[in-house]
Amino acid sequence: MTFMEKLKHSSQVNRSLVCVGLDPERTKLPECVREKEHALFEFNRAIIDATADWVCAYKPQAAYYAGQNADEDLKLTIDYIHERAPEIPVILDVKRGDIGSTATMYAKEAFERYNADAVTVNPYMGFDTLKPFLDHADKGVIILCRTSNPNSGDLQNLVCGGKMVYEHVALLARDRWNYNGNAALVIGATYPEELRHVRELCPDMPFLVPGVGAQGGDVEKVVKFGCDRTGHGIVINSSRGIIYADKTENFAAGAGNAARELRDLVNSFRD
Numbered sequence: 521m522t523f524m525e526k527l528k529h530s531s532q533v534n535r536s537l538v539c540v541g542l543d544p545e546r547t548k549l550p551e552c553v554r555e556k557e558h559a560l561f562e563f564n565r566a567i568i569d570a571t572a573d574w575v576c577a578y579k580p581q582a583a584y585y586a587g588q589n590a591d592e593d594l595k596l597t598i599d600y601i602h603e604r605a606p607e608i609p610v611i612l613d614v615k616r617g618d619i620g621s622t623a624t625m626y627a628k629e630a631f632e633r634y635n636a637d638a639v640t641v642n643p644y645m646g647f648d649t650l651k652p653f654l655d656h657a658d659k660g661v662i663i664l665c666r667t668s669n670p671n672s673g674d675l676q677n678l679v680c681g682g683k684m685v686y687e688h689v690a691l692l693a694r695d696r697w698n699y700n701g702n703a704a705l706v707i708g709a710t711y712p713e714e715l716r717h718v719r720e721l722c723p724d725m726p727f728l729v730p731g732v733g734a735q736g737g738d739v740e741k742v743v744k745f746g747c748d749r750t751g752h753g754i755v756i757n758s759s760r761g762i763i764y765a766d767k768t769e770n771f772a773a774g775a776g777n778a779a780r781e782l783r784d785l786v787n788s789f790r791d
């Protein structure tokens with residue numbers, strides 16, 4: 521199955537538009553796992569077991585593994601998701617972007633070394649830097665468009681040629697970069713009006729929407745403005761809001777409850 525087919529299937533089977541962000545920070549882990557070998561993986565494994573029935577995707581953010589000298593934990597985590605919940609796609613959040621020859625190696629890293637189903641990419645350097653990812657027709661390529669952070673408008677809202685930069689990105693993704701039907705966009709939950717606008721520009725494209733939970737995005741607006749005409753088309757990510765819902769040794773059950781509650785809240789706003 522391609523990433524797009526897998527995502528459609530998992531969101532239907534689990535009736536979910538929720539993605540759990542697997543962004544574990546060693547110092548924040550409960551004591552019962554912190555000292556274990558491969559502590560990040562052990563933490564993730566318990567979270568995956570507790571949430572697999574409530575989500576449509578998992579999104580490990582690569583920085584949490586690279587920054588804590590834990591690449592092996594990332595590999596173990598992705599392998600475990602494929603084994604334990606093979607129907608749920610893995611989005612590797614790395615926001616890559618570099619010249620074509622280097623991008624080819626980044627694509628190999630994401631899709632061959634880590635066996636991710638989809639990857640996030642930064643479009644700042646243009647099409648030739650995205651092509652090595654987009655050419656993997658079975659993999660998802662999720663392009664930063666209007667990101668959730670406070671200063672995302674510094675560049676993304678600049679007007680050139682009568683349109684803002686993020687609008688150019690959305691139109692390029694729709695008209696030029698989606699030649700394999702595997703492109704998607706990142707739109708932050710913290711910018712619901714922009715989400716509404718990009719949905720108008722790209723009625724059929726899937727969106728990864730981070731920024732609910734810890735960043736305070738409005739779930740109702742995300743669902744109402746972001747869903748496509750079939751009531752799908754968005755993957756709503758929450759990382760800290762789910763994985764740290766309970767900081768005790770009952771953390772996994774707490775994450776399971778938080779994921780189920782977010783799924784149900786999202787579904788309460790779907791048509």
Ligand SMILES: O=c1ccn([C@@H]2O[C@H](COP(=O)(O)O)[C@@H](O)[C@H]2O)c(=O)[nH]1
Pocket residue numbers: 541543581613666667668669706707708730731732733734735757758759760761
């Ligand atoms: O615009 C963006 C793009 C990516 N992210 C990533 O999503 C999660 C959000 O974590 P929370 O704990 O739910 O705030 C994190 O991995 C970011 O790197 C984003 O927040 N905004």
